[in-house]
Amino acid sequence: MAWIWSKTFSMxxxxxxxxARHRWGTTKKIRYVGKPLVFVxxxxxxxxxxxxxxxxxxxxxxxxxxxxxxxxxxxxLRFLIITLAVSPLRQVLGKxxxxxxxxxxxxxxxxxxxxxxxxxxxxxxxxxxxxxxEDIIERPYITxxxxxxxxxxxxxxxxxxxxxxxxxxxxxxIHYLVYPAAILxxxxxxxxxxxxxxxxxxxAVLLSGLLLWRLIKTRAHRSRINPT
Amino acid sequence: xxxxxxxxxKPSEITSEAVYFNRRRFVQSAVAAGTLxxxxxxxxxxxxxxxxxxxxxxxAASAPDSSSASFVADALGKLQPSKYSTRExxxxxxxxxxxxxxxxxxxxxxxxxxxxxxLKTQPWSIDVSGEADNTxxxxxxxxxxxxxxxxxxxxxxxxxxxxxxxxWAGIELGQLIKRFxxxxxxxxxxxxxxxxxxxxxxxxxxxxxxxxTEGLTMAEAMHPLTILAVGVFGKVLPNxxxxxxxxxxPWKYGFKSIxxxxxxxxxxxxxxxxxxxxxxxxxxxxxxxxxxxxxxxWSQARERPIGEGLFAKKIPTxxxxxxxxxxxxLYDGLDLVKNF
Numbered sequence: 001m002a003w004i005w006s007k008t009f010s011m012x013x014x015x016x017x018x019x020a021r022h023r024w025g026t027t028k029k030i031r032y033v034g035k036p037l038v039f040v041x042x043x044x045x046x047x048x049x050x051x052x053x054x055x056x057x058x059x060x061x062x063x064x065x066x067x068x069x070x071x072x073x074x075x076x077l078r079f080l081i082i083t084l085a086v087s088p089l090r091q092v093l094g095k096x097x098x099x100x101x102x103x104x105x106x107x108x109x110x111x112x113x114x115x116x117x118x119x120x121x122x123x124x125x126x127x128x129x130x131x132x133x134e135d136i137i138e139r140p141y142i143t144x145x146x147x148x149x150x151x152x153x154x155x156x157x158x159x160x161x162x163x164x165x166x167x168x169x170x171x172x173x174i175h176y177l178v179y180p181a182a183i184l185x186x187x188x189x190x191x192x193x194x195x196x197x198x199x200x201x202x203x204a205v206l207l208s209g210l211l212l213w214r215l216i217k218t219r220a221h222r223s224r225i226n227p228t
Numbered sequence: 229x230x231x232x233x234x235x236x237x238k239p240s241e242i243t244s245e246a247v248y249f250n251r252r253r254f255v256q257s258a259v260a261a262g263t264l265x266x267x268x269x270x271x272x273x274x275x276x277x278x279x280x281x282x283x284x285x286x287x288a289a290s291a292p293d294s295s296s297a298s299f300v301a302d303a304l305g306k307l308q309p310s311k312y313s314t315r316e317x318x319x320x321x322x323x324x325x326x327x328x329x330x331x332x333x334x335x336x337x338x339x340x341x342x343x344x345x346x347l348k349t350q351p352w353s354i355d356v357s358g359e360a361d362n363t364x365x366x367x368x369x370x371x372x373x374x375x376x377x378x379x380x381x382x383x384x385x386x387x388x389x390x391x392x393x394x395x396w397a398g399i400e401l402g403q404l405i406k407r408f409x410x411x412x413x414x415x416x417x418x419x420x421x422x423x424x425x426x427x428x429x430x431x432x433x434x435x436x437x438x439x440x441t442e443g444l445t446m447a448e449a450m451h452p453l454t455i456l457a458v459g460v461f462g463k464v465l466p467n468x469x470x471x472x473x474x475x476x477x478p479w480k481y482g483f484k485s486i487x488x489x490x491x492x493x494x495x496x497x498x499x500x501x502x503x504x505x506x507x508x509x510x511x512x513x514x515x516x517x518x519x520x521x522x523x524x525x526w527s528q529a530r531e532r533p534i535g536e537g538l539f540a541k542k543i544p545t546x547x548x549x550x551x552x553x554x555x556x557x558l559y560d561g562l563d564l565v566k567n568f
Contacts, residue, residue: 191525
């Protein structure tokens with residue numbers, strides 16, 4: 001009911017010229033204020049760790065490689081979760097503007113995960129191919145992480161609007177990969193914790209919540225289309 | 229380019245024994261002459277991170293002025309060198325005292341340095357029980373004073389695949405154990421950490437089965453490499469490092485070296501150590517450093533030396549953490565893959 005009502009409401013709203021002017025204002029606000037703001041905020045995690053790396057605010061501590069890897073990894077996961085929260089947020093607010101930020105947030109998730117991967121490949125393993133391959137084969141949490149990276153790479157390369165237009169329906173299918181990638185990401189985090197699983201548990205609960213929301217919404221949507 | 233490049237460690241930077249002992253003698257004579265200007269040398273962050281550790285004596289002058297730990301401070305003034313010390317480059321005070329696994333004070337490695345400062349370590353007593361003739365409750369002072377403190381510079385290899393070189397000050401556990409006259413039934417020694425959630429915030433959650441429990445075979449406990457430490461860098465042990473009394477077993481993964489000990493028990497049965505109880509598939513009773521036996525989730529073949537900067541490569545892990553000549557015979561006939 002609420003869905004139908006909001007549909008009708010938004011249709012009638014676009015019909016009036018006043019509302020059209022308002023929407024034009026929103027688009028401008030998103031383009032010239034919202035997006036730059038989110039962009040700069042999204043750079044904060046790398047800015048803060050850079051200040052520590054250059055010893056301007058504190059240091060990276062006794063194990064700087066671990067500090068970098070953990071920082072980039074956790075921010076990659078956070079951005080992934082934030083990205084997955086965009087659709088539910090749009091539905092809760094009943095407004096389309098959150099969708100405008102989804103691509104940027106997703107690409108920031110990829111950005112931090114790439115930094116996490118680069119720290120592992122370079123500073124942790126020094127591009128030792130044999131050691132890296134052994135890790136991927138024998139350490140389940142690294143196998144999981146690498147699989148997630150492959151999936152997210154497919155999303156990142158198909159993120160431009162041109163790719164979306166060209167791929168048509170396939171695009172959406174590729175982008176469903178974000179769900180298994182996020183699950184693998186949390187799992188990867190969970191499996192490398194020594195004993196106390198509280199922190200990965202928090203991410204697991206958040207992710208489950210976001211996935212459950214989608215499941216319920218899809219069910220509700222289907223039952224509206226095919227009433228039984 | 230994001231991060232400053234650290235210079236690679238040159239062999240010349242590792243203090244040679246001759247220089248080390250020379251410096252020691254100089255520092256000791258300086259202390260003897262009443263020159264106490266060295267105070268705070270190892271305390272100040274800048275000097276500690278940029279200057280090589282100058283050996284015992286340097287810190288004795290800068291022991292905390294609280295009378296609580298005064299007898300340890302006095303004993304540290306007479307700290308003796310040991311043939312068991314490695315000549316490898318010692319980590320900085322900063323590394324040793326800010327990168328700690330001590331779950332009683334939090335799970336993050338920076339937590340213990342923050343949360344352990346209010347731990348009351350005086351008075352401190354240790355309960356000695358079990359299969360021994362001379363058992364009872366002993367004040368820390370009675371535990372330590374009959375012995376001469378030795379400086380033992382040991383490698384420390386954590387099960388998480390990182391390592392440090394740390395100049396402990398302590399006594400041989402074997403020498404202490406002789407005083408308790410264990411009976412023929414004593415096959416193991418079990419140790420327990422203080423249980424006090426008021427002082428140890430990490431114990432308010434069951435991240436491990438408290439109190440932290442560890443154990444050694446009698447042969448391991450009597451081995452001359454095994455020490456009970458009361459100091460580090462020639463100074464009284466900081467709380468985050470396991471004050472006032474901790475075990476150091478250099479050929480085993482760090483979690484065997486139990487901190488803030490309040491109980492020692494001689495037993496016939498193998499003690500159930502906390503990590504082996506928490507994750508029996510991943511952590512065993514022996515926990516000997518062994519590059520050939522991987523942790524189920526990560527490799528133990530290499531380790532990250534702490535304090536070598538962002539661009540340091542990992543180094544190969546050595547059998548028994550490099551102490552194979554001294555301890556390998558303890559495990560003759562034991563399957564080290566099964567008894568990990």
